[in-house]
Amino acid sequence: MAARGDATRDKLLDATIRLVREVGYTQTTTRAIAQAAGVAEGTLYRHYPDKAGLFVAAIGRQSGPAVAWARDLPTRAGTGTVTGNLTDCLTRLATLRADIVPFELAMLTDPELARAATAAHAAEPGPPEFLAQYLHAEQQLGRVRADVDPGKVAVVLLATLFGLAVPPPQAIGALGDSWPDIADAVVIVIEGIGTTPSAN
Amino acid sequence: MAARGDATRDKLLDATIRLVREVGYTQTTTRAIAQAAGVAEGTLYRHYPDKAGLFVAAIGRQSGPAVAWARDLPTRAGTGTVTGNLTDCLTRLATLRADIVPFELAMLTDPELARAATAAHAAEPGPPEFLAQYLHAEQQLGRVRADVDPGKVAVVLLATLFGLAVPPPQAIGALGDSWPDIADAVVIVIEGIGTTPSAN
Amino acid sequence: MAARGDATRDKLLDATIRLVREVGYTQTTTRAIAQAAGVAEGTLYRHYPDKAGLFVAAIGRQSGPAVAWARDLPTRAGTGTVTGNLTDCLTRLATLRADIVPFELAMLTDPELARAATAAHAAEPGPPEFLAQYLHAEQQLGRVRADVDPGKVAVVLLATLFGLAVPPPQAIGALGDSWPDIADAVVIVIEGIGTTPSAN
Amino acid sequence: MAARGDATRDKLLDATIRLVREVGYTQTTTRAIAQAAGVAEGTLYRHYPDKAGLFVAAIGRQSGPAVAWARDLPTRAGTGTVTGNLTDCLTRLATLRADIVPFELAMLTDPELARAATAAHAAEPGPPEFLAQYLHAEQQLGRVRADVDPGKVAVVLLATLFGLAVPPPQAIGALGDSWPDIADAVVIVIEGIGTTPSAN
DNA sequence: CATGAATGAGAATTCATTCAT
DNA sequence: GATGAATGAATTCTCATTCAT
Numbered sequence: 001m002a003a004r005g006d007a008t009r010d011k012l013l014d015a016t017i018r019l020v021r022e023v024g025y026t027q028t029t030t031r032a033i034a035q036a037a038g039v040a041e042g043t044l045y046r047h048y049p050d051k052a053g054l055f056v057a058a059i060g061r062q063s064g065p066a067v068a069w070a071r072d073l074p075t076r077a078g079t080g081t082v083t084g085n086l087t088d089c090l091t092r093l094a095t096l097r098a099d100i101v102p103f104e105l106a107m108l109t110d111p112e113l114a115r116a117a118t119a120a121h122a123a124e125p126g127p128p129e130f131l132a133q134y135l136h137a138e139q140q141l142g143r144v145r146a147d148v149d150p151g152k153v154a155v156v157l158l159a160t161l162f163g164l165a166v167p168p169p170q171a172i173g174a175l176g177d178s179w180p181d182i183a184d185a186v187v188i189v190i191e192g193i194g195t196t197p198s199a200n
Numbered sequence: 201m202a203a204r205g206d207a208t209r210d211k212l213l214d215a216t217i218r219l220v221r222e223v224g225y226t227q228t229t230t231r232a233i234a235q236a237a238g239v240a241e242g243t244l245y246r247h248y249p250d251k252a253g254l255f256v257a258a259i260g261r262q263s264g265p266a267v268a269w270a271r272d273l274p275t276r277a278g279t280g281t282v283t284g285n286l287t288d289c290l291t292r293l294a295t296l297r298a299d300i301v302p303f304e305l306a307m308l309t310d311p312e313l314a315r316a317a318t319a320a321h322a323a324e325p326g327p328p329e330f331l332a333q334y335l336h337a338e339q340q341l342g343r344v345r346a347d348v349d350p351g352k353v354a355v356v357l358l359a360t361l362f363g364l365a366v367p368p369p370q371a372i373g374a375l376g377d378s379w380p381d382i383a384d385a386v387v388i389v390i391e392g393i394g395t396t397p398s399a400n
Numbered sequence: 401m402a403a404r405g406d407a408t409r410d411k412l413l414d415a416t417i418r419l420v421r422e423v424g425y426t427q428t429t430t431r432a433i434a435q436a437a438g439v440a441e442g443t444l445y446r447h448y449p450d451k452a453g454l455f456v457a458a459i460g461r462q463s464g465p466a467v468a469w470a471r472d473l474p475t476r477a478g479t480g481t482v483t484g485n486l487t488d489c490l491t492r493l494a495t496l497r498a499d500i501v502p503f504e505l506a507m508l509t510d511p512e513l514a515r516a517a518t519a520a521h522a523a524e525p526g527p528p529e530f531l532a533q534y535l536h537a538e539q540q541l542g543r544v545r546a547d548v549d550p551g552k553v554a555v556v557l558l559a560t561l562f563g564l565a566v567p568p569p570q571a572i573g574a575l576g577d578s579w580p581d582i583a584d585a586v587v588i589v590i591e592g593i594g595t596t597p598s599a600n
Numbered sequence: 601m602a603a604r605g606d607a608t609r610d611k612l613l614d615a616t617i618r619l620v621r622e623v624g625y626t627q628t629t630t631r632a633i634a635q636a637a638g639v640a641e642g643t644l645y646r647h648y649p650d651k652a653g654l655f656v657a658a659i660g661r662q663s664g665p666a667v668a669w670a671r672d673l674p675t676r677a678g679t680g681t682v683t684g685n686l687t688d689c690l691t692r693l694a695t696l697r698a699d700i701v702p703f704e705l706a707m708l709t710d711p712e713l714a715r716a717a718t719a720a721h722a723a724e725p726g727p728p729e730f731l732a733q734y735l736h737a738e739q740q741l742g743r744v745r746a747d748v749d750p751g752k753v754a755v756v757l758l759a760t761l762f763g764l765a766v767p768p769p770q771a772i773g774a775l776g777d778s779w780p781d782i783a784d785a786v787v788i789v790i791e792g793i794g795t796t797p798s799a800n
Numbered sequence: 801c802a803t804g805a806a807t808g809a810g811a812a813t814t815c816a817t818t819c820a821t
Numbered sequence: 822g823a824t825g826a827a828t829g830a831a832t833t834c835t836c837a838t839t840c841a842t
Contacts, residue, residue, distance in 0.1 A: 004826065026226070026310040032810060040828045045333050045813065047826090077287075096347065102308075108366060110226040111301075132378070151296045151378025156360055156385045163359025166308060176808090178351025188348065189389050208801085230837055240803040242839080250836065404805065404842090426626070426710040430833060443777045445834065447805090502708075508766060509702075509709045510626040532778070541805045548788065558784045559763025560756055566708060578730025578732070578751025588748065589789050630816055632825085640824040642818080647822095651816065811831080811835075818828075 009047050009057075011037040016058045017099050025106035052116035059103045059117060066096035071128040077137030082144060085134070087186040090161055093127060094182045101165045128154050151191075160185050205336040209247050209257075211237040216258045216300050220345060225306035245372060252316035259303045266296035268311060277337030287386040292360055294382045301365045328354050351390075360385050373394070409447050409457075411437040416458045417499050423505035432464055452516035459517060460501045466496035469526040477537030485534070487586040493527060496583045501565045528554050553589075560579060560585050609647050611637040616658045617699050625706035651718035659703045659717060660729075666696035672725040682744060685734070687786040690761055691725060694782045701765045703784030728754050753789075760785050 009137035019028040030051055034041040046053040073089050107114040129152035138144040164185060180188070215236035219228040230251055234241040248254040273289050307314040331354035338344040364385060380388070415436035419428040430451055434441040448454040473489050476538060531554035531578040538544040580588070614638035621630040630651055634641040673689050696771040707714040731754035738744040764785060780788070 008826075024309055024311045026294075029399075029810085031810085041812090042814075042828055042829065051812065104309045105305055107226055108305050111224045112226075149378055149384075152384050153388055154363075155378065155380055156388050159223075159366075160356055160360040160365025160389075161363070162366070163361070164355075165364035165392055166362070167357075170203070178355065180349075180352035180355055183357070184352050188353055188356050189360075195308040231835095236802095241837090242804065245838070246801065338818055360826085408805075424709055429831080431831085441833090442808065442835075443806055451833065467690070482641075505705055505708045508705050509624055511624045512626075525730050549704045549778055549780075549784075552780040552784050553788055554789050555764075555778065555780055557758055559762070559766075559785070560760040560765070560789075563759025563761070563763035566759075566762065578749055578755065580749075580752040580755055584749075584752050585759070589752055589760075629814085631814095634825095641816090642825065643823055646818070803840105805839105805841095807837100807839075809836100812833090814832075815826105815830095816828105817826105820826095821824080 005047065008037075008039060010044060011039065012047060012054060013058045013061055016054055017062060020102045020106065021099060025102060025109065025162050029121060039187075051158055052113050055103065055106070055113055056117050056120045060102065062099050062103070063097075063162070065124055066093055069096065070077060070130040073130050074133040074151065075095070077134055078141050082138055083186060083196070086131075086157065086190065089131070089134075089181050090186055091182045093158075094161055097161075101162070104162070105166070111169070128158055157186070157189060159173060161199060162191060206242060208237075210343060211239065212244060212247060213258045213261055216254055217262060220258075220302045220306065221299055225309065226304060252313050255303065255306070255313055256317050256320045259300060260321070262299050263297075263304070266293055266300070269293070269296065269331040273330050274333040274337055277334055278341050278343070282338055283386060283390050286331075286357065286390065287383050289331070289334075290313060290357060290386055291382045293358075294361055294365060296363075297365065301362070304362070305366070328358055330373055331357060357386070357389060360389060405447065408439060408443060410437065412444060412447060412454060412459045413461055416454055417462060419459075420502045421499060424446050425502060428513065452513050455503065455506070455513055456517050456520045459500060460520070462503070463497075466500070467494055467526060469493070469496065474533040474537055477534055478541050478543070482538055483586060483590050483599065486531075486557065486590065487583050488536075489531070490557060490586055491582045494561055494565060496557075497561075497565065501562070503542050504562070505566070518529040529560055531557060555587060557586070560589060608637075608643060611639065611693060612644060612647060612654060613658045613661055616654055617662060620658075620702045620706065621699055625702060625709065627740070629630060652713050655703065655713055656717050656720045657707070659700065660720070661705070662699050666693055666700070667726060669693070669696065670730040673730050674733040676736055677734055678741050678743070682738055683786060683790050686731075686757065686790065687783050689731070689734075690786055691782045693758075694761055694765060697761075697765060701762070704762070728758055731757060745760075757789060758785070760789060 012033065015033050016028065019032055019036055023032070031041055031043055033054070034181075035046055044054060048057060069092055070089060073085065078084050079085070112173055128151075132150040135144055135148075135150035139146055139148075139150065144150075159180065164182070165178065175194055212233065215233050216228065219232055219236055221351070230244055231241055234244055243284065244251075244254060248257060269292055276285050279285070302381060307317055328351075332350045334342060335350035335353055339346055339348075339350065353357070361382065363381065364380065373399075412433065416428065417434055417435050419432055423432070430444055431441055431453070434444055444454060448457060469492055470489060473485065475483050475598075479485070508519055527534065528551075528574055532550045535548075535550035535553055539546055539548075539550065544550075561582065565580070612633065615633050618630065619632055619636055623632070630644055631641055633654070635645055643652060644651075648657060660662070669692055670689060675684070677686050679685070707717055728751075732750040734754055735744055735748075735750035739746055739748075739750065744750075761782065764780065
């Protein structure tokens with residue numbers, strides 16, 4: 001078993017992910033995908049109902065490990081340091097999700113793809129929920145201030161992660177030199193920027 | 201002066217911005233733009249070299265006020281509170297940029313548009329630089345901790361802003377209820393999440 | 401007025417009718433139509449929403465005169481001879497409808513085309529109704545036996561017409577020599593085949 | 601003998617006939633046939649040279665009994681009544697041919713299929729010839745008027761049969777209520793519509 | 801300046817047919 | 822014989838761009 005078909009599916013998903021990353025979503029045509037995968041254009045449709053279906057599958061395969069990893073975060077509450085745990089988790093998410101960001105962008109640009117994706121993955125809990133659960137647990141343990149909203153902090157952290165992961169920094173500015181890595185960002189968000197009381 | 205041409209250009213830019221926001225970049229065809237603007241398809245090419253040119257102009261017109269506003273931020277160092285100044289600035293940026301985000305997303309999805317845009321706007325200083333300048337000035341005044349990197353903080357703040365501005369929260373999660381507004385996010389980033397020393 | 405567009409529309413309709421008659425419905429591709437009309441393939445879609453729309457328009461233009469002609473038949477009741485009137489009407493229908501039969505066949509083969517056509521032309525009265533009205537009027541005048549059902553006779557006449565109009569006689573048989581013309585058929589149907597009482 | 605192959609062939613022919621009747625010729629793809637027959641797509645080509653070959657075989661199998669039945673008609677001349685014999689024959693033809701009409705329509709729409717079919721069945725005598733022979737025999741017996749052309753009457757009868765058998769009456773009109781059955785039609789054609797001398 | 805018909809390259813998708821297993 | 826993945830030419834339709842009026 002595992003037949004020829006599985007290898008073809010893998011080639012198609014690989015090609016899709018690579019092309020979206022390298023040439024952008026609008027340029028990732030079915031012809032380009034087929035060519036990059038080394039198969040005929042028609043083959044694509046034997047394995048996926050249409051182009052959107054292929055993209056959803058690609059997103060799914062790529063998201064899987066990232067989501068699985070984040071799912072375990074809440075169990076680490078109370079161990080190590082909060083900063084360390086969050087940095088660790090977000091760094092891995094960043095690494096794993098590097099290939100997903102272009103797809104998320106594509107979904108934001110193309111309503112049709114967004115529809116297909118949400119149709120496929122009904123609202124399951126994802127990283128935001130896991131992060132919020134973790135932060136809540138740390139609050140219970142007294143390791144995080146009680147008056148912050150775990151959900152909002154989780155969203156801010158992931159929004160920042162997303163904003164930083166967006167490929168060309170030129171979108172935000174030419175401050176290339178001081179582009180922060182994930183660890184920098186986590187420290188900044190967690191520790192604040194240290195304003196003096198007189199400045200608040 | 202201010203002939204009919206200006207009115208036509210305005211109608212085209214308005215239509216472009218509205219369509220990108222409402223139906224997404226991929227659906228914003230030249231025909232749709234012309235129709236929404238109430239002009240013939242060919243008219244577009246009398247005012248802009250091509251579709252990308254129109255989009256670049258739209259981005260420019262929409263970005264102008266936002267960038268101009270941020271330019272003044274450094275002069276406010278030492279006045280009011282740091283949190284207040286940043287919240288104020290970022291909130292305005294968020295408001296003004298609501299129409300720009302779809303274009304930034306489009307540029308990230310379509311390399312061709314990105315090329316046209318960067319060709320038009322050479323690397324001028326933008327919000328990241330202005331924010332960094334402001335933070336640096338506050339550091340000099342002792343109102344912000346000396347050991348944070350102003351550039352990195354600026355980028356984190358803007359990345360967060362960008363991440364939060366991305367239209368459908370479904371991209372990040374179904375944590376809709378606790379979706380933070382800009383003020384929440386600024387407070388979180390500036391004050392940190394209040395970890396206890398033992399947790400660090 | 402009458403602009404360039406009208407000429408193009410005519411060329412497209414002409415090409416469509418000609419191709420369906422000459423090479424058959426399945427071979428009448430949009431490319432073939434455009435080529436035969438001497439326009440680009442995209443031009444087709446400026447004038448008709450899609451291929452089915454073009455076909456419906458072609459059917460409409462071709463059916464128009466035929467239907468209009470039949471509409472006047474009931475007013476002739478009582479004039480001339482019944483056989484003459486029917487032969488006259490059916491002969492004209494046959495002539496005019498020679499180009500429509502391939503389309504009617506196409507509609508019977510391709511459900512999608514049928515859907516488009518019925519959507520366009522809601523159930524308006526057509527030749528069957530007009531023929532039935534005429535026969536009923538002649539019955540009132542005592543020129544047609546009272547016990548025949550005008551509706552059924554109308555349908556039989558048109559069904560026969562349709563069956564005879566179907567292009568290749570090979571579908572029904574190789575009796576080419578004695579293929580009846582419309583006048584023959586009308587006489588046969590109207591007068592019967594003259595069976596003797598003993599044979600009934 | 602009568603190995604698995606025969607069963608497969610039957611399943612393919614059954615599926616073909618069912619699909620053409622239910623979804624139309626254009627929708628009857630090889631994939632749909634294979635699926636309906638419960639065999640793999642490739643299997644089709646183990647039993648028939650190509651799609652047209654399968655269709656020709658389907659037509660042949662379905663036409664066989666109908667043609668065989670009509671072949672015996674001439675031997676009935678002089679027995680029963682003319683109207684009864686013709687009604688009987690045509691009714692059976694209609695029943696048996698219900699599944700063939702869609703194929704005849706397909707042949708009229710798709711020249712390629714027509715070519716394959718005529719190549720397979722060279723011009724053998726068919727129902728038209730048999731009907732003509734029967735009518736000629738009845739003329740000899742004095743049961744049918746001598747001055748009608750048996751060939752023409754045969755063709756008119758079969759053309760009417762074909763016209764009435766065409767699936768959606770919408771092709772001819774919305775005169776649904778008075779849609780005649782075969783017996784009605786035969787009576788009308790045989791007896792005529794009873795015009796008075798003055799009307800002729 | 802404005803128009804909108806015309807263009808034609810290219811996109812997604814289908815489908816009859818082949819062939820390695 | 823049977824399978825079904827793979828093929829690739831062909832089809833319908835889109836869309837940025839041009840140009841005669």
